[in-house]
Amino acid sequence: MKKPVSDLTLRRFPKYIQFLKTLQKRGEKYTSASEIARRLGVHHTQVRKDLALTGVRGIPKVGHKVDDLIKAITKFIYWDEISYAFLVGAGHLGTAILHYQGFVKAGFQIVAAFDKNPEKIGKNIASVKIYNIDRFSYFAEKMDVRIGIITTTSEVAQKITDLMVKNGIKAIWNFTPIKLSVPADIIVENVDIYPSLAVLLRKLHELEKASRKK
Amino acid sequence: MKKPVSDLTLRRFPKYIQFLKTLQKRGEKYTSASEIARRLGVHHTQVRKDLALTGVRGIPKVGHKVDDLIKAITKFIYWDEISYAFLVGAGHLGTAILHYQGFVKAGFQIVAAFDKNPEKIGKNIASVKIYNIDRFSYFAEKMDVRIGIITTTSEVAQKITDLMVKNGIKAIWNFTPIKLSVPADIIVENVDIYPSLAVLLRKLHELEKASRKK
DNA sequence: TAGATTGTTAATCGATTAACAATC
């Protein structure tokens, strides 16, 4: 069995795509691992290793075709296939996610949203209809969706997780700061802003403490 | 000069706080590194090392006082001091962030928001007033704020960054997927959902490929 | 006391970076 690619590595690919697309927009046909590295602030060897994983081969002295790189990376992280998802929790964050423009380029499509608030049920947000959470099982069976997005409050996140797992969801994109309990074969990806806030505040305060000392 | 704490380490502290607060709510007075480790799925030695950084000392056989741990961690990541921030870009994501309840516990307070959309200017979102982006310099000088949150489109993110840096912002919390260029002494923390989406989709598709093969 | 827990030092593991041969 081949060794799975590490999360740390996978997480770099969207940044490569983002930069490559700006090159593409500027009309540049070729780029090099060194240019990508310089621009994104990562080591050029690392860029080479990452690109090698996608199977592309560059040409010495010339570099890589921008279009080919984008295509190879997009395929590698499966952004070339359509992936359907359900979203639960149509609050402010859920609304923001439903409005995200950028999911199109990742082949990512939210096909239904769920909430328990009667005022929201039946309405559309960014062309996605909001259903009563009671109907989750019904839609899950009907639509064969494997990805669930949780943008509820922390309090109900575990309950929603259990509901999702029971209804065939294989991957959960968790936007609450709660650690979810799931069976071993269920994928959980957490998006949490507090770790980032901790890093930001600690660094800022340490910096200011240091500059006061001088 | 003491070695700065690594980002990877800092990012774990909010998870500890989150778990400790659930214990606190349940009325538990004591906990152990082992319990935290088990519950959050990290190694107990790692929890011990992390806690040691904050300066707390546990009691063999007994463990740590929950209240003391929360206090020590909160102080370590400077969530016990008030930090003021400006937010630029009052779209869906900006709105969601302005509504975040959880910032209070981190001492984090958004004191003003900025946008260029005339329909938004003058209104309040979650009690935070929206001003014309033209007035950023004015408020920056008046209020002595050091943190800037960017929730604009990618297109204007660098321009807003430059504006912030010029006006004394020392730490930028960047919610766009753009790599920002800043002077060396400016702190940038990125919150980007695409890396997470890449991990989620790659893992899900690899899993499904593997299960089809069986 | 015995056992559970703490906290530290040493070993391991994996990611990053350095070095270098190959080549258009």
Next chain:
DNA sequence: TAGATTGTTAATCGATTAACAATC
């Protein structure tokens, strides 16, 4: 050709985990 670039193997670095003495 010379030089820039690729891609790979080896070395380094840092984070995680193992081992273990100390102790309430």
